Amino acid sequence: MTGLRANNLPSAHECLAQRFKTWSSGEFDLTLCPVRGILDRLGDKWTTLIVIVLAQRPHRFSEIGRAIPDISKRMLTQTLRDLERDGMITRRVFPTKPPSVEYGLTELGESLLEPLAHLVTWAENSQPKIATARSAFDAAETSPS
């Protein structure tokens, strides 16, 4: 039951368990774990969405805003800055009038697409199960007779 799986990857269990052990093994402060920092960033509600939008082609500032209607300009600016700082996207200003700014994925940003696609696929496939679980849980909550 250990070792390799049908897809030739080491078991996800072992992979994660091993990593966690390494992280927790004394010398390492889990609180400062850089992977956590990265995962936090990826999880901050807009980041993945913006990356997915830019995966199609480079976009201009307002174009992204139109593709993601419910993001505020402030969060769009901030998320783009953070992504730029992390080397995931490039920002190019064109001297048009009014000046336009184009954002696109860097090589590093592109490399994120593959694991991200896995996760999105998982989310799509699991969505029905999650919805079912939620209904069941909520039903049990509201009528715990």
Added chain:
Amino acid sequence: MTGLRANNLPSAHECLAQRFKTWSSGEFDLTLCPVRGILDRLGDKWTTLIVIVLAQRPHRFSEIGRAIPDISKRMLTQTLRDLERDGMITRRVFPTKPPSVEYGLTELGESLLEPLAHLVTWAENSQPKIATARSAFDAAETSPS
């Protein structure tokens, strides 16, 4: 440059671009996208960490707290409830004194481990590049001469 890659998966680009097009194609309200809801949950700072801890073996409430020292009880309770509601973990109460509660991954929760391991691997591998990009960006910011 399209189609299949060395790993026999469709290109992540196409995969995500295609999905986004489907999502954005009129009939579908991106704001209500269920995948977004799931990704938001996964990104909420503690969820992935707890899943990784439980990937090793079932844990009791305080055990998780000890494994993740900087989580508050409130967030631990809340995140566990959310995970339970989504059918990712089970909660079992043992009638010991004082009663102990054990949390463990469900099959659905386990199925998340694989995409999650991909992402963690990516984060670990990319961490040096991200750190470099950050320093470069910050250096350019502070001395933009």
Added chain:
DNA sequence: TAGGCTTGGTCTACATTCTAGACCAGGAGA
């Protein structure tokens, strides 16, 4: 020439979410 539109943002006020830590009941051990 005035008015309104676009660009990529910034700023402020308010709402939501997170954190730190006190508190709880009930039993066990000293």
Added chain:
DNA sequence: TCTCCTGGTCTAGAATGTAGACCAAGCCTA
């Protein structure tokens, strides 16, 4: 009796996110 353990709940304050007004510069229209 006094303290500690369990798995939580509750509250206050801090951090974070949202909505939307505002900005300068240039273009188009009337």
